[in-house]
Amino acid sequence: MIPGGATQSCPCGGLPAGATLATCCGPFVTRETWPPTPETLMRSRYTAYAVGNPDHVFRTWHPETRPAEVDLDSSVEWIGLRVVEVSGDDVEGVVEFTARWRSGAGSAGQSGAMSERSTFVRRAGRWFYRDGVAPSD
Numbered sequence: 596m597i598p599g600g601a602t603q604s605c606p607c608g609g610l611p612a613g614a615t616l617a618t619c620c621g622p623f624v625t626r627e628t629w630p631p632t633p634e635t636l637m638r639s640r641y642t643a644y645a646v647g648n649p650d651h652v653f654r655t656w657h658p659e660t661r662p663a664e665v666d667l668d669s670s671v672e673w674i675g676l677r678v679v680e681v682s683g684d685d686v687e688g689v690v691e692f693t694a695r696w697r698s699g700a701g702s703a704g705q706s707g708a709m710s711e712r713s714t715f716v717r718r719a720g721r722w723f724y725r726d727g728v729a730p731s732d
């Protein structure tokens with residue numbers, strides 16, 4: 596359990612919207628259970644970035660494409676996720692999303708958004724993040 600997870604809204608925005616961290620991505624990030632779909636996996640990876648859990652990002656990354664280690668930039672704060680489109684079948688899924696971030700404080704602060712179409716593949720019954728590209732439009 597992540598501290599405060601029972602009352603805190605999930606950083607991913609919640610599935611369904613407004614769900615708490617404890618009933619949304621919390622159990623995935625703390626390894627209680629594995630995300631059952633590409634969308635829940637994608638959301639849990641976003642939440643892992645937001646709460647600073649590189650282990651979850653690493654273990655949900657396909658072994659063939661993941662980096663040797665995952666380092667999260669603690670100066671970047673992830674402040675919102677929007678899932679744009681979900682498609683796919685039982686073997687491969689695609690989730691397009693936009694994630695907003697900010698870093699620094701006051702007049703030195705910066706903010707922005709990154710969008711990606713992520714591909715997820717199923718391996719031994721579990722979904723993994725394989726790779727991502729910038730949305731074409």
Ligand SMILES: [Zn+2]
Pocket residue numbers: 605606607608609610619620621638639642
């Ligand atoms: Zn969530």
